[in-house]
């Protein structure tokens with residue numbers, strides 16, 4: 369199997385022991401696919417699933433709106449057919465400021481997906497374990513949907529593999545050009561193999577962001593926001609700390625959940641925002657040194 373996780377784990381295995389599973393699943397994990405469409409509407413299209421990775425602390429209407437913008441973009445500009453959409457909240461080990469526990473973030477994302485949409489799902493795979501790089505997360509989707517579920521079928525019964533594609537804001541794509549945040553092989557894997565749908569974000573210059581990623585330009589799809597929305601989780605957390613209303617910025621069940629659980633009343637951890645992935649990777653390496661965490 370052509371996956372980063374598979375290749376790194378098989379390199380570590382001895383010839384006498386059975387090959388380790390390609391991915392480490394959290395306890396009691398089952399891949400959610402209750403809303404994954406298993407039959408292609410148009411047999412000539414390439415099936416894709418949208419995977420949005422992020423903190424979602426908390427999930428906002430903008431995060432959900434990114435998926436709807438992607439649907440319009442894909443219909444008007446590509447030969448893709450979207451068969452599913454997933455929010456994949458990052459692990460607690462990501463250590464970003466304001467990162468609430470995975471338990472609450474997954475609960476809020478699930479309320480948002482299940483109660484405000486008919487097709488979005490939440491995959492808790494990366495949330496409930498050690499930090500997983502985005503390249504590995506996309507491999508996990510590839511494995512679950514194509515290897516385990518057998519992809520999707522056309523109405524004539526022809527099976528087709530589904531391509532997981534990253535759905536992200538242009539600020540996230542901009543970090544791909546920053547030294548020390550993403551590894552070069554991972555960029556090749558994410559942008560060369562899978563591709564990304566990038567939603568314009570106020571304050572992040574999309575053209576500048578993709579300049580340094582020019583060699584993968586064919587796999588980077590730019591989605592312009594026709595109605596500007598610059599809601600961010602940071603601003604929502606700030607409002608909550610100040611006792612201001614966040615109603616109509618987030619889905620109502622998420623606002624209720626925050627109130628019921630008394631969330632975001634204090635500042636949380638203070639790691640710098642851009643160092644989340646770097647911090648998580650360093651901590652994981654240190655854990656590996658101590659022999660506590662599998663590679």
Ligand SMILES: Nc1ncnc2c1ncn2[C@@H]1O[C@H](COP(=O)(O)OP(=O)(O)OP(=O)(O)O)[C@@H](O)[C@H]1O
Pocket residue numbers: 420421422423424425430431434466535536537538539540567568569570597598599600601602603641
């Ligand atoms: N206003 C926005 N416009 C476009 N993309 C966005 C916007 N807000 C979030 N995103 C994207 O959503 C994904 C998840 O982001 P994340 O959970 O880190 O949200 P965030 O609002 O940026 O969080 P924080 O404010 O805590 O940094 C990322 O790809 C991010 O770029």
Ligand SMILES: O=C(O)c1ccc[n+]([C@@H]2O[C@H](COP(=O)([O-])O)[C@@H](O)[C@H]2O)c1
Pocket residue numbers: 421422423457458462464500501502503540543549550551554641642644645
């Ligand atoms: O895989 C990586 O190397 C990598 C580097 C930087 C960020 N990410 C992912 O990007 C997502 C959003 O990050 P952030 O800091 O914008 O909240 C989060 O899911 C991280 O795991 C991933």
